[in-house]
Amino acid sequence: MKESPYWNPRHETMPRDQIEALQVHKLKNLVAWAEARVPWQAARLKSAGITADSIKNLNDLRRIPMMTRDEWMQAQLDKPPFGPLLAAPEEVAVRYHLTSGTTGRIPLQVLDSMKDWEWIAEMWCYGFWGFGVRPADIVFFAFSYGTFVGFWGAHYASEKIGCLVLPGGNMTTEARVKQILSMKATVVCSTPTYALRMAQEAKTMGVDLAGSSVKRLILSGEPAGSIPATKRLIEEEWGAKAADTAGMTEVGTIMVFECEKQPGGTHIIEDHFIEEVVDPETGEPVGYGELGERLITSFGRGFIPVLRYRTRDLVVRVPASGCTCGRTFDLYEGGIRGRVDDMKLVRGTNVYPRAVEAIVREYKEVDEFRIHLYTADGRQDEIEVLVEIPEREGVNADRIVSALAKSLAQAHEGLRFGCKQVEKGSLPRFELKAKRLQDDRIVIGTAGERRVTV
Amino acid sequence: MKNAMGVELSESERTLVETYQGLVRVLKDGKDLAPFERRNAMKAVAALWQVVNGLDLDPGNLYEIGV
Numbered sequence: 001m002k003e004s005p006y007w008n009p010r011h012e013t014m015p016r017d018q019i020e021a022l023q024v025h026k027l028k029n030l031v032a033w034a035e036a037r038v039p040w041q042a043a044r045l046k047s048a049g050i051t052a053d054s055i056k057n058l059n060d061l062r063r064i065p066m067m068t069r070d071e072w073m074q075a076q077l078d079k080p081p082f083g084p085l086l087a088a089p090e091e092v093a094v095r096y097h098l099t100s101g102t103t104g105r106i107p108l109q110v111l112d113s114m115k116d117w118e119w120i121a122e123m124w125c126y127g128f129w130g131f132g133v134r135p136a137d138i139v140f141f142a143f144s145y146g147t148f149v150g151f152w153g154a155h156y157a158s159e160k161i162g163c164l165v166l167p168g169g170n171m172t173t174e175a176r177v178k179q180i181l182s183m184k185a186t187v188v189c190s191t192p193t194y195a196l197r198m199a200q201e202a203k204t205m206g207v208d209l210a211g212s213s214v215k216r217l218i219l220s221g222e223p224a225g226s227i228p229a230t231k232r233l234i235e236e237e238w239g240a241k242a243a244d245t246a247g248m249t250e251v252g253t254i255m256v257f258e259c260e261k262q263p264g265g266t267h268i269i270e271d272h273f274i275e276e277v278v279d280p281e282t283g284e285p286v287g288y289g290e291l292g293e294r295l296i297t298s299f300g301r302g303f304i305p306v307l308r309y310r311t312r313d314l315v316v317r318v319p320a321s322g323c324t325c326g327r328t329f330d331l332y333e334g335g336i337r338g339r340v341d342d343m344k345l346v347r348g349t350n351v352y353p354r355a356v357e358a359i360v361r362e363y364k365e366v367d368e369f370r371i372h373l374y375t376a377d378g379r380q381d382e383i384e385v386l387v388e389i390p391e392r393e394g395v396n397a398d399r400i401v402s403a404l405a406k407s408l409a410q411a412h413e414g415l416r417f418g419c420k421q422v423e424k425g426s427l428p429r430f431e432l433k434a435k436r437l438q439d440d441r442i443v444i445g446t447a448g449e450r451r452v453t454v
Numbered sequence: 455m456k457n458a459m460g461v462e463l464s465e466s467e468r469t470l471v472e473t474y475q476g477l478v479r480v481l482k483d484g485k486d487l488a489p490f491e492r493r494n495a496m497k498a499v500a501a502l503w504q505v506v507n508g509l510d511l512d513p514g515n516l517y518e519i520g521v
Contacts, residue, residue, distance in 0.1 A: 008508050018459065024457055029512065088517035114500040115521045122504045188500060302515040
């Protein structure tokens, strides 16, 4: 029998009307489960007049109240540590994970049972199998195995597929590169930033990664996996194909993956999630091809039912026909485009870190960079991009810096970018989610718009 | 045997579903299972749940048997 290119061939090639019928069926089950087992969810559903029986089609989904991260955090603060969101007794859990906390926020804490944990790996299997990973592969994980869920599910997905797994936690970058080479890894999993970091290290070591046995990179954790310039650079440096994936701790796993056809976007795993795209201001749905915020409803993790969760991720949904792989799962063109709250307003111009990265990565000589916002003379917003350009034969750093400043200004309505070269090794390196934007402006008013106090 | 979408399952698929159902029954009713029997059966059920779920057969949740 010919091997299927799909993990679940029946679901991945279902006609759209059948996908939607399946989603409605699962949604009814999910609502019934949440009503019965989570009083916190039941009260929300009741206040909106929702019962499982009242759900007839996908339009009924929109009657369910959206759930925000703030609500989740508040619920945890009200009833620590997990909030009143659990649908099963804590003692049934076999895994504990949490989101990475940032300033002013508390991390979200989650639990999974045996069945849920297995499901988390199952979702990664869609992505790994869809990108061509097979039992004969040797998969290296450049991942610090900790409470951040990250690549945990991918690790178990690789085992499930039958690959040989190399868990590369607690290692220096040099040691990781050496192990990838000595063990003849064929697949490497990391963030896009760290894939480039390993490539830089390999150069320093005098190693030609492009000549190694690595054939595929599976990227996650940052939007850069779908930024064409970044991805192209990673593929060139490694001499391998790179696929983007995206997940979130709130559902425990990935909800989108890039298939082997590399259509410039990621397929939504529509038999396990309902993904909606809405206007972040009004909450109204936006159509195919329009930028909006993802909402997620997950059918997988029964421990914490998630209905219409506002992700703050910006995406552009397009029909499945945008890819030639035969899947009927729709796509997010360009993957995750950024975060709703990523946008910075600088002297009246919108600046998205992802857009800046897309331009910086066109300059292959740049090893690392930082976007720095500050207030000049106590009154004016300024933006500068600091770059590290290692000395190499034939590389004119001054010319690169000047050309970069010009490219950035052209892409941002003429906004002046103060590009500067900084000392090699002076900018931070990242293994997980890269934080390359530093905003030191004096703050007044709403996020994204800052003005000086006088 | 048809799934929730009205699709007839193949013989191999039916066997997997029946194995899952049999294991769940044993875990619910079997009071005399040794630790190695119960915990390995639970692992197997967690894996087979993915199959039954992927076949659209509404496997439900298994927290009452610790899975």
